[in-house]
Amino acid sequence: MPQQVLAQASSNSSPPASPHPPRLRQAPPRKQEREALPAAMPAADEHEELTRAFAGMGGLGVDETALVTALGRWRRQPERRAQFRRGFPCFFSASAGAAAGIERCEDEYLRHLESEFARFKDAAVLWALHPWERDARWAHHVLHQGHHPAGVLVEVACTRAADDLLGARRAYQALYHRSLEEDVAYRVKDATASLLVGLVTAYRYEGTRVSEELATEEAKALAAAVKAAPAAKLVQNEQVVRILATRSKPQLRATFKVYKELHGKPLEENFAGEPCLQEAVRCLDSPPKYFADVIGRAFRDDADKQAKAALTRVVVSRADSDMEEIKDAYAKQHGAKLADAVAKNTHGHYKDALLAMIGK
Amino acid sequence: MATNTVSQVVPSPAEDAAALLKAFQGWGTDEQAVIAILAHRDAAQRKQIMLKYEQMYSESLTQRLQSELSGDFERAMYHWILDPVERQAVMANAATKCIQEEYPVIVEIACANSSAELIAVKKAYHDLYKCSLEEDVAAGTTGNLRSLLLALVSTYRYDGDDVNMGLAKSEAKIVHEAVRNGTTDHAELIRIVGTRSKAQLNATFSCFKDEHSSSITKALPHGTDPTGYLRALRTAVRCIADADKYFAKVLRNAMRESGTDEDSLTRVVVMHAEKDMKGISGAFRRRSSVTLEQAIAKETSGDYRSFLMALLGS
Numbered sequence: 001m002p003q004q005v006l007a008q009a010s011s012n013s014s015p016p017a018s019p020h021p022p023r024l025r026q027a028p029p030r031k032q033e034r035e036a037l038p039a040a041m042p043a044a045d046e047h048e049e050l051t052r053a054f055a056g057m058g059g060l061g062v063d064e065t066a067l068v069t070a071l072g073r074w075r076r077q078p079e080r081r082a083q084f085r086r087g088f089p090c091f092f093s094a095s096a097g098a099a100a101g102i103e104r105c106e107d108e109y110l111r112h113l114e115s116e117f118a119r120f121k122d123a124a125v126l127w128a129l130h131p132w133e134r135d136a137r138w139a140h141h142v143l144h145q146g147h148h149p150a151g152v153l154v155e156v157a158c159t160r161a162a163d164d165l166l167g168a169r170r171a172y173q174a175l176y177h178r179s180l181e182e183d184v185a186y187r188v189k190d191a192t193a194s195l196l197v198g199l200v201t202a203y204r205y206e207g208t209r210v211s212e213e214l215a216t217e218e219a220k221a222l223a224a225a226v227k228a229a230p231a232a233k234l235v236q237n238e239q240v241v242r243i244l245a246t247r248s249k250p251q252l253r254a255t256f257k258v259y260k261e262l263h264g265k266p267l268e269e270n271f272a273g274e275p276c277l278q279e280a281v282r283c284l285d286s287p288p289k290y291f292a293d294v295i296g297r298a299f300r301d302d303a304d305k306q307a308k309a310a311l312t313r314v315v316v317s318r319a320d321s322d323m324e325e326i327k328d329a330y331a332k333q334h335g336a337k338l339a340d341a342v343a344k345n346t347h348g349h350y351k352d353a354l355l356a357m358i359g360k
Numbered sequence: 361m362a363t364n365t366v367s368q369v370v371p372s373p374a375e376d377a378a379a380l381l382k383a384f385q386g387w388g389t390d391e392q393a394v395i396a397i398l399a400h401r402d403a404a405q406r407k408q409i410m411l412k413y414e415q416m417y418s419e420s421l422t423q424r425l426q427s428e429l430s431g432d433f434e435r436a437m438y439h440w441i442l443d444p445v446e447r448q449a450v451m452a453n454a455a456t457k458c459i460q461e462e463y464p465v466i467v468e469i470a471c472a473n474s475s476a477e478l479i480a481v482k483k484a485y486h487d488l489y490k491c492s493l494e495e496d497v498a499a500g501t502t503g504n505l506r507s508l509l510l511a512l513v514s515t516y517r518y519d520g521d522d523v524n525m526g527l528a529k530s531e532a533k534i535v536h537e538a539v540r541n542g543t544t545d546h547a548e549l550i551r552i553v554g555t556r557s558k559a560q561l562n563a564t565f566s567c568f569k570d571e572h573s574s575s576i577t578k579a580l581p582h583g584t585d586p587t588g589y590l591r592a593l594r595t596a597v598r599c600i601a602d603a604d605k606y607f608a609k610v611l612r613n614a615m616r617e618s619g620t621d622e623d624s625l626t627r628v629v630v631m632h633a634e635k636d637m638k639g640i641s642g643a644f645r646r647r648s649s650v651t652l653e654q655a656i657a658k659e660t661s662g663d664y665r666s667f668l669m670a671l672l673g674s
Contacts, residue, residue, distance in 0.1 A: 166516065169516050173518045173519075173520075177518060177522045178518050178557070179515065179516055179517055179518045179555060179557065180516075181514075181516070181554075181555045182518070182555040182557070185551040185554075185555045186551075186555075193551075194507075194547070197551070197555070198510070198514070201511075201514035201515055201516070202494070202514065203479070203492060203494065204492055205491045205492040206486070209490040209491070238502065238503075242498045242499070242506070245494075245498075245510075246494040246495040246499075247495055248492065
């Protein structure tokens with residue numbers, strides 16, 4: 001090993017190391033050798049560790065500590081770095097950079113790195129914000145970005161307590177000088193608009209009073225609506241929107257229960273054709289189950305940008321409320337502890353932050 | 361500005377409670393004494409009197425009043441004695457029970473209040489009735505009327521003065537299209553009226569008037585609409601544009617030659633006496649040959665009249 005290091009050191013443009021072999025027990029190891037010692041692992045392992053640290057082998061976040069170690073380990077050894085780049089062909093392309101004599105970094109990889117490095121920052125900043133401001137900013141972002149605004153809006157509208165949703169609406173006005181419902185009504189132009197506006201403007205009764213009679217009546221009304229039209233049309237059905245957007249959550253849960261008893265399958269199954277509707281029912285029925293499902297989807301190999309960002313969103317927004325219930329639901333759904341899944345699928349400070357928020 | 365007067369120095373709640381008991385005792389009730397006390401106390405003072413009365417005499421003041429008084433006077437006093445936010449919740453609840461006729465009350469409460477006041481009314485509604493106002497409004501209506509009422513009642517409007525004139529122009533166009541095409545596709549119109557801030561809506565209304573030289577309410581078809589949707593829409597637009605003028609009109613309509621509508625008269629005076637009655641009074645005077653007090657004096661009588669006059673500050 002030391003000879004390898006010395007040979008590489010001499011090919012550097014930096015001043016050559018002394019040619020004496022190391023004399024143990026008589027003099028302290030030379031500077032290069034001291035630095036060479038941590039690189040006792042084979043080069044292939046080093047490369048793999050660095051690739052993983054750079055979010056090149058799946059998982060969320062980057063391993064900041066491993067990156068810093070590598071920086072130190074390969075100090076003044078650009079050839080090691082060049083080897084690393086050559087060994088990492090999907091992200092560094094020798095052919096693309098051949099004309100300039102470099103292993104050029106792919107633009108997509110740079111974008112990937114940007115989002116992976118930013119995960120910890122996003123988590124920390126979101127954690128510091130007031131929950132109402134957080135919700136307002138998410139809602140605004142999702143409304144002005146296009147693609148699937150429904151998901152986050154339904155989540156915020158249906159899983160927050162009545163006063164927290166109101167607080168988020170107030171924060172939205174303070175931040176953007178418009179009401180949340182104005183922007184939802186104006187920007188959502190598809191069939192889900194009336195349901196979304198209804199959900200977002202709800203100020204539900206929060207007490208426990210439930211009428212079994214009403215639950216039965218409305219379960220029947222929902223069943224009639226389901227029978228009459230496919231899910232895609234149901235999202236505009238007056239009865240469906242009215243019930244979901246105005247009834248209190250305990251009342252809705254009673255209605256869903258009666259529905260399942262009467263028809264053998266849960267209501268959300270009948271809404272499978274319209275994700276907005278299905279998510280609304282899931283969020284209203286059992287937020288922990290819904291959140292555990294969202295987290296699970298973030299860890300999948302085919303998770304896209306939104307699915308991955310959802311991990312930060314869920315953990316930060318629920319850390320102070322129903323994280324314990326989410327952990328239980330996750331264990332039930334996936335047969336593994338949430339903390340273990342996070343430790344396995346995330347890296348670096350991002351991982352530590354999530355684990356700290358999730359708790360033991 | 362309120363019209364009912366409250367003197368600087370008032371007797372203690374205990375003294376008032378005792379005076380009320382004295383007014384109830386014996387043969388008949390001394391209605392003038394009841395009015396002299398209760399019409400000249402603000403909401404906090406009335407609450408103290410109610411608590412003290414119950415503490416001292418082990419009966420609810422509200423129930424005693426209901427048994428001692430009668431008719432329009434009793435109905436007015438029953439609503440007057442409530443806390444202003446509770447009062448609106450109670451009136452809203454009564455309206456939802458026969459919503460096909462009483463929906464204008466819902467529209468008034470939704471549109472004439474500020475966003476914060478409306479939230480307070482809805483919270484009081486939760487506490488009183490163990491369900492939400494939205495539920496009750498939605499369950500009793502269908503179609504366009506339901507969409508409009510639900511939107512008006514659920515919204516938490518931005519209450520700033522920011523106005524986007526480009527948006528006002530484009531939305532005035534949308535409103536015009538909807539109005540022209542009958543009442544079939546009013547989703548966009550309801551969206552606009554149900555979510556935009558009042559300042560933005562007023563800008564839209566004036567753009568409409570500039571473009572089409574008539575206000576929206578005049579442009580809406582004036583036939584009988586069995587669903588009530590058009591009337592609700594007109595009410596909403598009027599309340600948002602100029603609440604004082606709207607309530608003055610309600611008062612004028614309530615005191616027509618063909619007979620007085622005491623319910624509407626009571627509702628407007630009792631709901632606004634300690635809030636913005638002066639403005640409504642002024643708007644009334646501008647459009648009629650007599651003052652509000654003169655009109656009420658002419659169309660009502662007895663204790664009911666005395667009570668209303670006391671609330672108006674006469």
